[in-house]
Amino acid sequence: MTQFQLKGKKGQLKLTLKRLNCFVFIALLGCTEPTSPEFEFESGLIYVDAFISDLPGSSFVTIAESVFEFDFFRNEFIGNAVVVLRNAATGREIPLMEEGESYIPPSDFTVTPGEVWELHIELEDGRQYQSLPEAVSNPVPIDALEASYNPELVFDIEEDSFVPGHAITVTFDDPPEEDNFYFWRFRSFERLVICAVCENGVYREGQCLSFDQYRSRFGLNINESAADPQYTYTCASDCWQIRFNETIEIFSDEFSNGAAGNRLAVADVLLYTKNDILVELQQYALTAEGHRYFRILKDIVDNNGNFNAPPPAALLGNMFNPNDSNEFVLGRFTVALAASASIFIDRTNIPEAALEAIPINSESSDLFFGDGLQVVSTIPCEEGRFRTGTRPEGWISN
Numbered sequence: 001m002t003q004f005q006l007k008g009k010k011g012q013l014k015l016t017l018k019r020l021n022c023f024v025f026i027a028l029l030g031c032t033e034p035t036s037p038e039f040e041f042e043s044g045l046i047y048v049d050a051f052i053s054d055l056p057g058s059s060f061v062t063i064a065e066s067v068f069e070f071d072f073f074r075n076e077f078i079g080n081a082v083v084v085l086r087n088a089a090t091g092r093e094i095p096l097m098e099e100g101e102s103y104i105p106p107s108d109f110t111v112t113p114g115e116v117w118e119l120h121i122e123l124e125d126g127r128q129y130q131s132l133p134e135a136v137s138n139p140v141p142i143d144a145l146e147a148s149y150n151p152e153l154v155f156d157i158e159e160d161s162f163v164p165g166h167a168i169t170v171t172f173d174d175p176p177e178e179d180n181f182y183f184w185r186f187r188s189f190e191r192l193v194i195c196a197v198c199e200n201g202v203y204r205e206g207q208c209l210s211f212d213q214y215r216s217r218f219g220l221n222i223n224e225s226a227a228d229p230q231y232t233y234t235c236a237s238d239c240w241q242i243r244f245n246e247t248i249e250i251f252s253d254e255f256s257n258g259a260a261g262n263r264l265a266v267a268d269v270l271l272y273t274k275n276d277i278l279v280e281l282q283q284y285a286l287t288a289e290g291h292r293y294f295r296i297l298k299d300i301v302d303n304n305g306n307f308n309a310p311p312p313a314a315l316l317g318n319m320f321n322p323n324d325s326n327e328f329v330l331g332r333f334t335v336a337l338a339a340s341a342s343i344f345i346d347r348t349n350i351p352e353a354a355l356e357a358i359p360i361n362s363e364s365s366d367l368f369f370g371d372g373l374q375v376v377s378t379i380p381c382e383e384g385r386f387r388t389g390t391r392p393e394g395w396i397s398n
Helices: 211-218 288-303
Strands: 046-053 060-069 072-077 082-087 093-095 097-099 102-104 116-122 128-131 144-156 161-173 181-191 194-199 201-204 207-210 230-235 240-244 249-252 260-270 277-285 329-336 338-345
Touching (some): 144 277, 161 338, 194 207, 201 211, 201 230, 207 211, 288 329
Parallel strands (some): 046 329
Antiparallel strands (some): 060 072, 181 277, 277 338
8 A cells, every 4th residue: 555654853854655556646737847736536547657777677567547445546456468668769579577566578678878668558458558759868877875774764654653774875976068867766685584474374385375265275174273363484495575665766966967966865774674685776867857757756745645635746757548648647657777786784783673573483283184284384485576586796695
């Protein structure tokens, strides 16, 4: 769900948005400057969140449709779509594969400066959407990263308190001969101990099954009087959890063209676990139109204290329906090259409690009736966008 998060007096006032499971739906009035909305919320709005880069594992396309349910609007992921990247100059097409609630290009796909790409989407019901052509700009290299720990980094509404974490700052030299627009994202890698947590059920065949599902699937019974409400399953091999940024961080050199960017705060890495963490910061070069879109999106997130309140601006990107010029399409297709740098953070001696501390509670033999039933305690590391068994570059052994 969408989560808005306030930083209070001990940090900068900011709202954060967990991307795309739920969103403020906005009818669109223009594509340049923010304007006051004059509309009513409605179901059936299409939202496309698409970001394509040269950095492996950083590209994705998510397609959703607004639905009204239980007095709330939310995004519902649209699966089974045909999603294609098309090189506007050569006509080369790259099909994307559905993974989880995103569409992902092949692992070896990359983009280069000067290329122009388009996004084409066809839904299962025949509706079609596409983007305007998006050019690829050269990135600006990162000179240095620093991480500073703060036991009260941000205020978390769900926790109703300040929570700990590391603030990441970046230093770079801004080229003086051109206008530059920056956008920062990060992904972090934490070594996982627990690969699955099952509530009121057990892990079998790659998923958590409720006790009733287990009986139905295997024709075997479970001694529920001996069952615990939660079972955990440790990773059978090395495994890292991948997290992504939850804030929108942008910068324009309009008033500082050519000046060095010294220790700009661009990421908050919360203490979800106390395991060591590798943070890979990505510094993207946006087009002026891309920066304008993310600036409006940031204004919406930062200024909208309640996601059910009327949003302060219209949000129109570069997506459209080629067969219906009257349909507004929310979101944007962005293509950008990344300059990246990593920093390894040792969190061994941090005294504050982690936000996601989960005690290990393994299955026991008295959970099952009958003979020969196998207790499961470890499971494989499932490779994906949010998890990997491949040691990340820059990871320090411990």
